[in-house]
Amino acid sequence: MSALTLAAGADPGFLSPTGVEIAFVLVGIATLGAALVSVTTKQLVHAALWLVVTLGGIAVEYLLLTAEFIAWVQVLIYVGSVVVLLLFGLMLTRAPIGRSPDADSGNRWAALAVALASAAALVWVVVDAFRTTWIDLDGPAQGSTKVSGEILFRHWVLPFEALSVLLLAALVGAIVLSRQSPADAPAGPDAPAGPGASAGSDKEHR
Amino acid sequence: MHLAYPAVLAALLFCTGLYGVLARRNAILVLMSVELMLNAVNLNLVAFDVWLRDTLHAGQALTLFTIAIAAAEIGIGLAIVLMVYRNRGTADIDRLRDTAEGHEPAPTTDAAPTADRATGAAA
Known part of the structure; x- marks a missing residue:
């Protein structure tokens, strides 16, 4: 560096x-x-x-x-x-x-090689391309809340609304994935006694 | 400010996330590394938006969209990981080799009772 x-x-x-x-x-x-x-x-x-x-x-x-x-x-x-x-x-x-x-898998050295190679390539390219480029940070803030609200609700309204639909779909998907399906709700015959068994019986009562 | 500073930082963060994705065994740690990669891209988007002084501020709008999509991704991903843990009793991605070629299917019969027990305790 x-x-x-x-x-x-x-x-x-x-x-x-x-x-x-x-x-x-x-x-x-x-x-x-x-x-x-x-x-x-x-x-x-x-x-x-x-x-x-x-x-x-x-x-x-x-x-x-x-x-x-x-x-x-x-x-x-x-x-x-x-x-x-x-x-x-x-x-x-x-x-x-x-x-x-066992937090790291067996291919950590290959992963390290890939990461180092890509880091070297990316840093070299980026420094070579942008070493004379200067960001002008003076003047009014370009990312203030006023500016962000104006551009978001003036030019980017349609993607914003589509994104809210995507978030709703992700929410519903996460709920569907993480709730137990009624097929496997009754616990097996070897189910241990305790909170797990009571939860299973709750499901059966419903 | 030089544009090289945020660009180099974003590249290094991306490669850190890349190492994490490739080297980690726990699926939740892999998801954390994916978040690192997404954040590196967000930093690039913001830096280039400030540099270009875009009137539409496309970089910042796309950064907000990326953050929202990352939140959705982490929700779905964690739900999938929890379901895999509930069914298999493990969240290690290199033990989930059912679709790997050239391997016998893993003996899952002895893992099923422990998975059931884990499910019962988690419920």
Whole structure:
């Protein structure tokens, strides 16, 4: 990264970064580190908690890019609901609390090779293409709530409404998938006594 | 701000998610890595939207749509994973090899009672 930084002597210059750039790089390093811990940790619940740090860091990056509405949507939806859903999923599939040595599958070295190769290729291409491109962050914020509301309900109304139908379909689909079908509701003869058996009998009474 | 900073960060986050998708065994961790990849794409969309100063702000609108679709995807995905766990008693994706070629079908008869027990306890 430092070699790339030195190699690109563009007009505003990588060597004289602005305050926004310094903040972006620092938050970016924290975000990337949290993402790396999240995909490599052996403790499954910790992976979800490091994902919170990653998504929060990306929300801060949105704020630094003056897209404040998307930053708050990111905090609300990702940090607020998606991570909670993932934690519930881990809980319901009885993820072990401590270290689980089989968290990574056997092809992790192939995965590491593929990821490193694609990272090298993508970073090289992106730096080569955009090292002299400058984002002008001055002026009024381009992602304020006013601007976002105007463009969303003036130009993007039809996709927005279609998306609400898609969300409804996903909701119905998730409910249909996760409720038990009446065929397998009565428990087998070897069903253990306890809350499971009482739940099964409840289903039968209905 | 240089456009290279958000673009490089997005590329690295995408490759981190790629590693997670390929290397993880638990299906929920794979879904988390997919979320990382989607977030990298969102960061790219926002950065290029701010750079291009699009009057329609297509990048930001598409980012909002991607976030909503990711929420729908994680809901459906978790429902599928929970159903697989309920039926098989495991959420490890490399044990779900029923459609793999060149392998005998996995003996699922001994796994069925444990799956039933797990279902009963979860219900």
